[in-house]
């Protein structure tokens with residue numbers, strides 16, 4: 180589904196991704212772990228189409244298409260969804276209007292008829308229940324004044340509304356209390372099919388107890404320096420990143 | 433044109449409003465003053481060259497040119513409507529149903545004839561000192577305009593629409609408008625002034641509103657400006673409020689070449705309150721300016737200003753909000769906020785809050801912000817599949833909503849919302 184080959188990217192002349200290779204197939208769950216500042220969110224943003232980074236080398240393919248040729252909105256319509264590490268507040272834009280516009284565009288792209296008002300509200304209700312999002316958030320502006328946890332739930336709610344093929348979760352677990360973590364993880368699991376895939380960025384093994392990964396990668400200093408099974412996540416939880424940093428000492432410029 | 437040209441032009445209209453002494457005083461002022469220009473603090477950021485350098489002709493009214501105003505007025509309102517074309521009253525196009533004789537609606541010329549006492553008591557009483565050559569010209573040669581008198585204790589149900597149409601097909605036209613609105617004690621009224629163009633030609637409208645609120649009255653006053661891109665419009669509005677009065681002024685500036693609103697609100701009685709809101713949307717090379725003065729003259733007054741601009745193309749805008757609190761206006765509560773959203777790198781938005789406070793027990797706040805569309809928010813919206821244009825429209829709507837929501841006449845609010853949707857992109 181997603182193929183990243185030798186991806187190098189920089190911002191303001193500073194290289195952040197230094198040759199990333201990653202392949203994700205339908206039905207798979209991949210986890211990316213790695214110390215702060217290693218480039219995890221940068222990778223996620225580039226897949227979603229953020230244009231502040233310059234791609235200096237490599238390519239990204241999504242279902243055989245060159246992803247880098249697509250606009251941000253077309254990537255979303257094609258089935259890519261990023262749950263942001265830091266969701267942005269959009270003053271004055273209500274969640275309902277926002278989701279209405281997004282769902283309409285997705286359906287138009289898929290050649291489907293637009294939902295009637297009542298169909299749309301039913302969909303909203305269903306997906307809200309999935310993440311147990313409180314009704315009081317409905318009338319509010321997107322993320323405005325939301326608590327950290329509410330913002331994260333709102334991301335997963337949007338993900339459920341748009342039912343993407345590739346779900347990227349960038350530290351969706353951080354800021355969630357224990358109950359919320361379980362609810363959100365359950366929500367993500369319910370969306371899982373053999374046709375879609377997930378890329379889960381996290382610092383904590385705990386999330387991976389709920390969303391069980393098929394593959395775990397360690398991103399360090401702009402490169403994937405280790406790939407393994409879910410046991411690798413446990414090892415990191417116990418030992419930290421020092422041993423990885425030492426192993427890759429020579430990689431640091 | 434020189435001020436002499438303007439005198440010749442406006443004196444040619446069949447002016448029959450001003451008293452001789454007012455006219456003479458105005459002419460005396462004009463003799464000793466220049467047309468407003470950049471050396472004048474209040475006109476520094478308003479480029480009047482395209483207004484002044486143009487040659488205008490006096491407006492000849494073609495009475496039968498239009499038979500219906502349905503395309504021009506705000507429809508769907510159960511209203512009364514006074515229609516003016518190039519400043520002259522169109523009785524047959526107007527709709528006047530005097531509500532049980534509790535309200536007089538008509539032209540200023542009629543009003544002067546029918547209610548000379550009221551006319552003399554209020555006409556030209558809002559301006560203590562003449563402000564500019566343009567206000568002097570308006571007083572000297574006021575042609576016509578609307579006259580609204582709401583009698584004591586009457587709460588008018590129907591909004592009144594004052595439709596001011598510019599028509600300048602064959603040659604550039606200049607004309608003046610003078611509206612006089614009086615709310616007697618304990619009365620209430622809703623007014624919408626609507627400025628529109630009938631053709632694409634150049635026109636200049638020098639208009640003046642004098643509004644008086646006697647004790648305990650409530651006014652909702654709306655200014656809607658959507659004229660052709662060649663229209664130059666100077667709108668001078670003065671409100672004088674007695675004790676326990678409440679005014680709400682909502683301004684929407686959508687189109688025109690130069691639109692300048694000078695609004696002065698005198699809170700001359702205790703516990704007088706005003707709320708003034710504005711949305712201005714200049715694009716291309718348009719210049720939309722709002723100069724607001726709120727003068728707190730007595731205690732326990734309250735004023736609020738909320739102005740938001742979306743400045744596109746190479747447009748210019750000025751928001752100048754001056755709050756003056758006299759020394760005996762204790763317990764004044766004044767607030768002011770101006771926000772500008774700049775859509776390109778070529779626009780200029782001036783924002784000048786000015787507070788002058790001579791009383792010691794007052795509460796005043798002001799704020800001003802100028803920014804561009806939040807790129808991160810735009811990315812966020814796009815990342816959910818919303819196209820760039822649509823995403824921007826969502827954000828612009830959200831920005832303007834706070835001001836548009838202040839409009840209390842539902843049909844009018846609806847009308848603006850629809851226009852707004854179609855204005856961008």
Ligand SMILES: Nc1ncnc2c1ncn2[C@@H]1O[C@H](COP(=O)(O)OP(=O)(O)OP(=O)(O)O)[C@@H](O)[C@H]1O
Pocket residue numbers: 190191195213214215216217218219220221222231264
């Ligand atoms: N817009 C930017 N301008 C300058 N530097 C940036 C920008 N975005 C990211 N960086 C830098 O790129 C590096 C990688 O950042 P990134 O956010 O991808 O890390 P991360 O792995 O997600 O870290 P964390 O675990 O803290 O979320 C950091 O050194 C960061 O400072």
Ligand SMILES: [Mg+2]
Pocket residue numbers: 219220221264349350
């Ligand atoms: Mg990150």
